[in-house]
Amino acid sequence: MKGNLPYKVIHGETTQVKYSADEIFAKIKHENIRFIDLQFSSLVGRYHHTTISAATFTPEQMKDGLPKLDGSSIVGFTSVDDSDLVLKPDPNTFAIIPWVTEKKTARLICDIYWGRGRGRLERDPRGIAQKAEEYLKTQGFDFSYWGPEVEFFVFDKVHWDVLTPYKGQSYSIESKEAPWNQEGTGYPMGLQEGYYPSSPSDTLTEFRNECVDMLNEHFGILCDNHHHEVATAGQCEIDIKYDYLTNAADGAQTYKYVVRNVAQKFGKVATMMPKPISMDAGSGMHTNVSLWKDNKNAFFDRDAKDEISQIGRYFCGGILNHARALCAITNPTTNSYHRLVPGYEAPVYIAWSPSNRSAAIRVPEHFRGEKYAYLKRFEYRAPDPSSNPYLVFSAVLAAGLDGIKKKMDPGDPVLENIYHMTKEERVKRGIKTVPATLGEALDELESDRKFLNPVFSNDVIDKIIELGRKDHREISIRPHPHEFYLYFDV
Template identity: 35%
Template sequence: MSGQYRDFLELPYEELEELNLAAKEQRKNRVAPDKIQEERLKYLTDTKGIKAVTVVFSDLEGRLHMLDYDKKFLIGSYDNLTFDGSSIRGFTAQRESDLRLAIDWSAFYWTPADVFGAGKVLVFGEVIDKNGGHYAADLRGVLKAYAKEQFETNGYTLNAANEVEGFLFEGVEAERNYHLTGTFEYANSGGYYHSLPGDPLREFIDTTAEVQRAMGFENEKDHPEVAPSQFEINYTYGEVVAAGDQIQLYKLICRQVATQMGMTASFLPKPVVGVNGSGMHTNVSITKDKKNLFWDPKGQEKISPMAWEFVDRILTHGKDICLLMNASVNAFRRLDPHFEAPNQIKASATDRGSMIRIPIGNEKSARVEVRSVGPDANPYAVLYAVFKSGLDGETAQIENLRQAERYLPDNIYTAIEDFRSSEWTTKIFGDDVKGRYADLKQASADRCARLLGTIVKPSEVQFHHDVYNQLLWGQF
């Protein structure tokens, strides 16, 4: 059909950035939800160039799902958007499959037409169960409720920023075709900070950064990482739920830009043996009345006693929550001490092999960095587990806890066992959701070779939750 008859919304990147930053400021300032809802509905009604609203939500493993609703339909039915939960891994059983999506109008994004399509905007959804409450397996909703409770009870604002690494490989189906090729082909063989202007990796990073900037990410820096064809694109701190949303958008943007270039953006933690894997270093802090509670200029490493107590509790529960942070068979290849792997359950200002690092900071930037997180983990599960453990967890009576010789599991089976047997994970997730999550990880692990060995096996890519499709599982 000829495009001359179409007149859908296509905004310049500069205007997109202004709109998204204004929406971000509303969210940051906790503008009343009903006021934002009214404003967004009026915008959708008055703006004729919008044809559809993309509503996104995440399943239990962190896989992003997207539904496009016709704008007119959504305006009239936004409070009754039903979907079949039995088709979503880790959600409801077939006999009780009906779920609903509520719209989180504060998490509303204007998207670049050349990447997401003309005439579309995007908003995050919240999964509602058949009784009208938040659905327990929607960990975004769990995190949002916990963050709200901390703010209302203690005045705490939970903050996070994640450094998400990935690889750029040749071919649009590089992961799905791995069982045929047995290899990933680098788009660039340079290395840390080294990529010539105009080469494929630099073009990918530049384009992705432009899209992020337009969507209000407030970029900080971007660069090739240590391994060939590896990248990292950093952006600013945010309130914890918004930070989780940005991780999901970051990965979506990377994948879409790579696909448009005829390539694949992969967030497998260790797609290639012999080079550094990819991490999702998770930087967290807590503020109250705009004061960083983790900062103490006279404290050890210039962080406060509260921050050290937070660290101690995470170290105590390190093995309990390891499966949440390293959520796949492939993730345990990354926990290799030969490649700066953060597999030691200790804290350090300098040792990058430690699970937790205390970066150099000041009153604004003082934070705790949890390094042992893979980029394929469910960001909402990770952030919830980190803050819940750090604030409400126990402190082990272990001599020299912060430097004790303890290590994270080196395989997913041990991590699953630790997760299942932990009283703490039952406390924070409940028996039902905990069991569903562990069962999903067990099912993936059982489809892969038990011993990792020295090469990446096709099964650990084929049955990876980010790559998963029904056909592959049906052929097992």
């Protein structure tokens, strides 16, 4: 037993053992849990919760769910005329929330169902992830592994004014690590000079240590490494172990939840916004994936030159073929496209390569050989942390499986630095670019959506497009402050 959750070893890695409902109620009693926090994600990935008294929580509610949700008040769920939803807790997600010390509280992540016994809510992102795992089995595989690398920023303070548009719109970021730090304290680092600096330039080591301890000991999410990332002003990454698709998405959402709450504990604020600082690196959510069958990694072939199986190549080809449409899900905010520009290690170009960070898909090659077959994977570098991980993993899986089904070969890997190629060279090599705006990405999804249909209903896809277009319009109708600098004297 480690912390609140038991573990076992699978494929040389430590993973969580499942709980039964009876074990959960025994633990609630033994730990003197006073409240149960019922947590779930909206279609756009926002984390929500409602809290019930542990004294009123029953095994019947664990089994049948709790009638506690007005779906019309959650973005992307239901309309006001049909909004009664049921929260059904998953006992495998039980964890005691460590920062709630006055009245001991545990959390359970919930699946969303319609009221009146009408089945699963199609727009429940966790349900989409579970549907993706079932679809994978129909395609001849046992399971998939997913390892998201979630980057984020931690600032001392952030101020913005957008609610008084006729007065002017502005924002400001305060950080002891930043080169614009006016207090003269600390050892600031320059733009794009934040990778692996030692203390005292890196001021967030204790913060990340605290996040890792909470994720490991209290939430059963194993972390093996943390560090400062490339950008200045508090860009961080904490690496978490890979897991099955739905579990990995649960872990990514919990990761964000923990990071934000620990930041508050430290008197700071954390953000998953992809590009909060101009002229500096943005935050990604590089997504590592492998498929497994008969306890073997289906992407590994010891006899292949690059040790990638033909199935793996087709999977890679599917992602590349649908990459522009995928952006509407993997990069769902207008801010996402400020990150997807050349010059900041962002995956602008739709290509694949071993150990080449200028390509959208990278095949990590730290180790080779049969001993490390379980590590053979594709790292899809386009997604960012503003996305909903349940949808990202499901959509990437659907794209890859479409590639396997239709035998989409990705072509030769690109070994050169694509950033240094001319446009003519890229055209000759057939290297396309990701969409330049959210609106363009939504157009791509609208025209290339069929590959998602085994997992995503058309209703869900339509709602994703509708919500994305609303955000795109919100930004397109407003002048940007920098436009005053560029155009005021025209």
